[in-house]
Amino acid sequence: MPDRLKDESKIETLTRMNFKSNKHQHRSFWWRVCCGIAIALSAITFTPLVIGDHASRIFHLPYLLAVGLILAIAFIAITIAGTFFYPKSLDRGDKK
Amino acid sequence: MSGWILGIGTVYLCMLVTAALRARKSNHSDNDFLLAGSSLGSLVGCLTVAATLFSTFTLMGMPDLFRNHGIGAWIFLGVSDCALAFVALWFGINIRRRISADNFNGFSDWLGRAYRGRHATYVYLFGIFVFLIPYVAIQIKGVSLFLNSIMPGVMPSWAWSVSIVSVILAYSELGGLKAIIFADAVQGLVLFGATIVIAISCVAYFGGIGPMFDSIESTSPALLSTPGPSGLFTYQFLIASFLAIAMIPVTQPQMSTRLIIMRDSSSLARMAVLLAIFSFVLVLATLPIGLYGAALYPTSATGEFIAQVLVYDQSPIVAAVVVVGLIAAAISTADSQLFALGNELRSGVSKPQYQSLRLMRSAIVIFALSALVVSLVSNTHIVLLARTSFAGSALLAPMILSAVFFPKQLHRAIPLLVGLCLILFLASIFGLIGDTFWGLRMDLVMFIAVTFGTAIILMFKNHYLPDERKSS
Numbered sequence: 001m002p003d004r005l006k007d008e009s010k011i012e013t014l015t016r017m018n019f020k021s022n023k024h025q026h027r028s029f030w031w032r033v034c035c036g037i038a039i040a041l042s043a044i045t046f047t048p049l050v051i052g053d054h055a056s057r058i059f060h061l062p063y064l065l066a067v068g069l070i071l072a073i074a075f076i077a078i079t080i081a082g083t084f085f086y087p088k089s090l091d092r093g094d095k096k
Numbered sequence: 097m098s099g100w101i102l103g104i105g106t107v108y109l110c111m112l113v114t115a116a117l118r119a120r121k122s123n124h125s126d127n128d129f130l131l132a133g134s135s136l137g138s139l140v141g142c143l144t145v146a147a148t149l150f151s152t153f154t155l156m157g158m159p160d161l162f163r164n165h166g167i168g169a170w171i172f173l174g175v176s177d178c179a180l181a182f183v184a185l186w187f188g189i190n191i192r193r194r195i196s197a198d199n200f201n202g203f204s205d206w207l208g209r210a211y212r213g214r215h216a217t218y219v220y221l222f223g224i225f226v227f228l229i230p231y232v233a234i235q236i237k238g239v240s241l242f243l244n245s246i247m248p249g250v251m252p253s254w255a256w257s258v259s260i261v262s263v264i265l266a267y268s269e270l271g272g273l274k275a276i277i278f279a280d281a282v283q284g285l286v287l288f289g290a291t292i293v294i295a296i297s298c299v300a301y302f303g304g305i306g307p308m309f310d311s312i313e314s315t316s317p318a319l320l321s322t323p324g325p326s327g328l329f330t331y332q333f334l335i336a337s338f339l340a341i342a343m344i345p346v347t348q349p350q351m352s353t354r355l356i357i358m359r360d361s362s363s364l365a366r367m368a369v370l371l372a373i374f375s376f377v378l379v380l381a382t383l384p385i386g387l388y389g390a391a392l393y394p395t396s397a398t399g400e401f402i403a404q405v406l407v408y409d410q411s412p413i414v415a416a417v418v419v420v421g422l423i424a425a426a427i428s429t430a431d432s433q434l435f436a437l438g439n440e441l442r443s444g445v446s447k448p449q450y451q452s453l454r455l456m457r458s459a460i461v462i463f464a465l466s467a468l469v470v471s472l473v474s475n476t477h478i479v480l481l482a483r484t485s486f487a488g489s490a491l492l493a494p495m496i497l498s499a500v501f502f503p504k505q506l507h508r509a510i511p512l513l514v515g516l517c518l519i520l521f522l523a524s525i526f527g528l529i530g531d532t533f534w535g536l537r538m539d540l541v542m543f544i545a546v547t548f549g550t551a552i553i554l555m556f557k558n559h560y561l562p563d564e565r566k567s568s
Contacts (some may be wrong), residue, residue, distance in 0.1 A: 046335050046338070061305070064167055065170055073376075075181065075182055
């Protein structure tokens with residue numbers, strides 16, 4: 001193979017590897033963001049913003065229940081987001 | 097109603113027998129019997145995890161919590177269970193990096209190898225046995241008492257307990273984990289369907305969701321905020337419960353094993369999403385049942401309220417489905433835990449020649465009989481152990497998570513610290529030491545102590561490492 005073609009092939013391989021690596025890092029970053037949001041949601045759950053003697057209503061629901069429902073839905077949303085971003089390299093347990 | 101119960105119960109039993117026989121036929125190896133071939137899909141995975149997670153407590157305990165302590169129970173279980181689903185995804189993805197389903201023997205064996213010593217195995221086995229056996233016993237006892245109260249002439253409650261344990265033993269021994277997973281899937285669907293039907297009828301009684309809360313506000317406004325009428329849902333209670341529930345996928349072997357035997361990571365991820373949605377809908381459905389009880393049966397005893405709302409106020413066919421669903425719930429939670437305990441004991445045995453299926457089968461029989469005896473003679477302390485089982489087993493979480501995330505920094509001091517905290521927690525349950533420390537609940541104190549203690553050991557591990565590991 002001529003040297004020029006060899007170089008192009010190398011560049012292409014390196015570009016592909018770089019792309020894969022970027023994609024992996026991208027996933028890893030967003031997975032960490034999901035984990036961070038889950039921790040933040042857990043912390044928010046136990047603040048006076050949620051727990052306490054609130055008398056107001058939101059959409060006919062008591063404040064505590066309405067905010068609790070929003071938190072639970074947020075946990076579901078973050079789980080759904082997690083399914084798109086979990087690090088795929090960590091699948092040694094997968095059946096081959 | 098008895099005719100319906102007999103009919104639906106017979107169908108359920110036939111399904112169990114068929115499942116056990118089919119599973120027995122398709123089990124060709126130890127891996128098939130112990131780990132159901134390690135190829136769980138997302139839907140069946142969700143149903144079996146949900147059935148293992150949602151015991152009779154969901155249909156008997158949750159409505160009672162809403163009735164007596166108000167909507168703070170949603171934070172206690174609804175939000176916690178949705179968080180649990182995310183933890184299942186997070187932990188499942190990471191544990192699958194460490195353990196391949198093909199080489200998986202059990203957590204007690206894996207922890208022993210990770211910590212390079214038997215002490216981690218012993219601490220783990222001690223932690224799960226001391227809390228899970230009472231939990232299984234209380235499941236069996238609760239349903240037996242309930243069945244005896246709604247069908248007093250059929251047989252005494254101890255005979256119901258013996259029957260339930262016999263059914264569990266028969267199909268667990270016959271079909272292994274495949275049969276258990278099939279039973280779990282059926283139970284999950286029955287429990288889900290029955291709860292939704294009853295919840296809809298309870299909302300219909302009030303005339304809608306808005307009128308339901310208006311009615312409760314006019315009679316018991318304290319039910320609509322925390323900490324509830326009797327002050328149960330304090331910050332400490334809710335935080336301790338949240339941590340205990342969210343750590344279930346990490347610490348309870350029947351849950352963590354299911355995460356490992358999922359077909360692949362994609363199935364695991366879909367399972368986590370389905371579990372979150374399942375938990376959300378199921379726990380939310382118990383809210384109107386509880387508020388219905390608060391409006392109609394505010395002063396009734398728990399058993400009386402449950403019998404009224406689940407059986408006597410329902411049409412005969414719904415009542416029969418509920419009764420069979422409750423039996424199924426008790427069976428599916430108990431069998432999963434007994435099977436997991438048997439497997440963990442087998443994997444914890446140090447000599448490979450003794451790690452046989454026969455040992456595991458014998459262990460399941462012994463644990464089932466122990467749970468039966470405990471259910472028959474249970475006293476206040478046993479009930480307390482069962483009630484605190486999630487909090488107790490949550491103390492194992494730092495030891496397991498360290499093995500997953502810091503495999504090169506482990507030290508034997510971590511299991512020893514966990515063991516010490518378990519003993520202190522047990523001492524507080526049995527009244528040997530106080531149940532609060534510096535104004536904090538003991539379960540919270542122990543969780544903080546074991547978490548920070550483990551973190552400190554991991555940070556300064558080089559000071560503790562034996563010489564041979566320092567050099568390596």
